[in-house]
Amino acid sequence: MPLLKLPQPYDFEVSTERFRAFGVDRANLWHEGGLHRVVEGRELRIEPAPGGVLVEPLTNGDSPVVLTLLGAPFDLPAFYHFAQADPVLACLTRDLAGFRPPLSPDPFEALVGSITAQQVSMFAAFAVRSRMIERFGDPAEHAWSFPTRERIASAREEELVELGFSRRKAEYVVSLARSELDFEELRELPDEEVKVRLVAIRGIGEWTADWFLARYLGRPRAWPAGDLALQKAVVSYYGAQDFRAFGTRFEPFQNLSAHYLLTGARMVGS
């Protein structure tokens, strides 16, 4: 089975916890100790191996997607060095050693995922999203491909409401799919400009834009200051603070810091 090397350190179990923590994610499916995802119409199985992961089947064209999905772009060594100056992060980087936050390979999937997670619990969000995937995506062997933007653009809002979307969110998702926004163009823009463009779209607020920066673009300084779970994690680890300004404490590693705090609060406790 072909080995795909990953930058070290890397811990597969911790890094994929997000795909198991809130119920089934049909597009990033945990199955018999491995992660399954459909790439270019083919289902890949990814499992841990020394120095990286085993991927079956692996073609050259798929490597960039898998590397992104597994968080390879993050500079963990630099972050771990930075973390030594902060007692909380020093502890978390030890407990979660090798944790690379997964990045979404698909901008539409990332935005829809965030929209489904607005306001409601992650369990509720995953359940609704899985029904959407089963209704509008394509099944492979175990996992499903996430519905394409084109497929949702031709859907009726009422079809999404039947899956448990609020009428408002159904409208957001369909109008996003039908919008003129060019996701690839956003890659070239600085963080603030990306946020300005995204927030101009109906249903995308600052929180959703921040998570897009963090989990699709992998921008090091993304800090989802409006996130309730992150607020609670910061309060429990650091005590009551001025939360929005708290991100500057982690400059320039806000994204990784946020992920370590959130995952730490779930897996390690505080």
Place this chain on the structure above:
DNA sequence: ACCCAGGCATTGG
């Protein structure tokens, strides 16, 4: 039967 959960747009002061 409640209440809360990794928001957002809308309305009204």
Place this chain on the structure above:
DNA sequence: CCAATGCATGGG
């Protein structure tokens, strides 16, 4: 500019 409100589901 800030406060109040409705939204739909899953878990406690």
